[in-house]
Amino acid sequence: MTAPHKNVPPGLLFEPFKIKTVEALPFSSQREREQWIQDVHYNVFALNSAQVMIDLLTDSGTSAMSDLQWADMMKADEAYAGSRTFLELQATARELTGMPEILPVHQGRAAEHLLFSSLLSGGETIPSNGLFDTTLANIQDCGATGINLPCAEALDPFAENPFKGNIDLEQLEKLLAQKDSKIPLVVMTITNNTGGGQPVSYQNLEAVSKLCKKHKKFFVLDACRFAENSYFIKSREAGFANLSPREIASKCFALCDAVTFSGKKDALVNIGGLLCVRDAALGDRLKNRMLVVEGFPTYGGLAAYSMAAMNQGLHEVLDEKYLEYRLRTISWIVERLAAAGVPVLRPAGGHAVYLEASNFFPHIDRENLPGIALTTALYTEGGIRGCELGTVAFGYRDSHGKHVLPHLDLVRLAIPRRVYTEAHMGYVVNCLVDMHRRRDDFVGFEFLEEFPVLRHFRSKFRKLGS
Ligand SMILES: Cc1ncc(COP(=O)(O)O)c(C=O)c1O
Incomplete structure (x- = not known):
């Protein structure tokens, strides 16, 4: 991005604002998060926000105002x-x-x-x-x-x-x-x-x-x-x-x-x-x-x-400096994930990073919901909340009860506007790279309770083998 000064390190996200009001991040341990996600049957929409450290569920309504x-x-x-x-x-x-x-x-x-x-x-x-x-x-x-x-x-x-x-x-x-x-x-x-x-x-x-x-x-x-x-x-x-x-x-x-x-x-x-x-x-x-x-x-x-x-x-929102920083944030994350071999949708989009869950966990059958495996792993490992936008959200059952799968099995990490810093985004990247390296350790899921419309919001899941 255009640096305001030649000494800004290349590639760095130079946030075009300074921070006047802050909100504490709710820290938690992996052990606590494992219990919390199990309590809500592995649907991250049912978590309390106080249980989430980096909330990338949506970019909607989550902007920091000026x-x-x-x-x-x-x-x-x-x-x-x-x-x-x-x-x-x-x-x-x-x-x-x-x-x-x-x-x-x-x-x-x-x-x-x-x-x-x-x-x-x-x-x-x-x-x-x-x-x-x-x-x-x-x-x-x-x-x-x-x-x-x-x-x-x-x-x-x-x-x-x-x-x-x-x-x-x-x-x-x-x-x-x-x-x-x-x-x-x-x-x-x-x-x-x-x-x-x-x-x-x-x-x-x-x-x-x-x-x-x-x-x-x-x-x-x-x-x-x-x-x-x-x-x-x-x-x-x-x-x-x-x-x-x-x-x-x-x-x-x-x-x-x-x-x-x-x-x-x-x-x-x-x-x-x-x-x-x-x-x-x-x-x-x-x-x-x-x-x-x-x-x-x-x-x-x-x-x-x-x-x-x-x-x-x-x-x-139409300020060029802001838009340049905004789109650079997403591409900064995508570049780092792609370089580490993490299956991330390319080129970088405008408001979110999309992971291809069935490529992330190729050993998990698509009917065993790799997107739920990924949202669960991201949460338990890093306290990061993303959103499944694949088989659960856009798939459905045919008249024989068989899964009809969408073309892509995506998990979306939506980036709230003007909220998180480069350090937070670097942490998200590192968590994903680490999880991807250990991808064989993670298992699939099945529906425990399946809602008929907009299934991702309220359905409940069971971890295979549990
Ligand atoms: C492309 C698109 N259209 C419509 C909507 C609905 O907007 P709202 O959540 O304000 O009802 C959204 C929300 O995420 C969206 O992303």
Whole structure:
């Protein structure tokens, strides 16, 4: 990264902030952790956060906020209607997205729920580069089906391709051209969380936009990580190096009809989201619906102080120094793991490090849940909490009860924004390298109690041989 001084050691993560408030790390022993994880049947979602030393479960809602965000929270106007804070947020979001209709919501899935329940009536198919689990759940809740059409490069977890978040345009075109298909809209997720936090190129978004116009489809951008995606475009796509992340983001937003946005990622806040739409009549319908399920349109599901923090976060996240540091953090970890032979998804994505669990533990059969073996080992060995996003999260049973496995068996280590330091990340790397060296010592798992939807959140597991 660009060092602010020539004497910054190369490769070092030069954090572009100083720390004003600190929170103690909860230390624990391996023996304690072995007991705690056994008590919750090996599901890390059931642990208390006090039992976790380095929490990489999610990058959602876990950002450290800045002094300016906290200051703006104090200045927020909590009026029920016509709040000054809402008007400020509305101005920022309008300028950034170019969308006139700005609806504040309590988090991303509320935006998804509002939009999809207004546009879908059942029986539709929704194509995407990669639907996040809540997005898919909201589509299914409306009686529609989601279908992911990742580009071919995304199928190889170790291929170094700059835009593995892209959609397969040929497949999309084929689907949209089918006469009897019921496809009202297309969703593009930037970055593609489900596919490894991989970016989508501007060229790919532009092509999707053209296809949507040609086939008269509504184009939705799930823009949780729009700033990270913009910086990837700036640094990897020809012709964008001289544009600012803000200019690139605005160009991307100009391509679509609606934006669903979880502020818990790239607005650097602990709660909040936005639904932005171009069409005034749709905006009106959504506001009427919003009154029933979220709140009055000038506060949505939020306190004004949360809207204030989101407004300031939307400015801070587009700072180039921050984005450079942010993406460098992930690549710093990935480079070290790859050099040590740890099977890590490449190239580095924007918000998380993804490990391929079935490659990490090749001796554990995929039906014996190598991802749960890995999340358990990471926790017991290092006090580190990651998230299984493989067989448990995205697999399911067929009508004969047989496992249907997803293409990749990933474990995600999501990096909270502005929270951990280089020393913490170095510790995570060392734990993983050490575990990988001793990989034959670890055993598989089976379901003890299996939940029907979003299985990773609440299912319970049994360690084989215990
Ligand atoms: C790509 C993507 N879309 C939507 C969501 C849902 O956002 P929220 O958790 O704010 O409801 C998430 C959350 O992680 C996400 O990663």
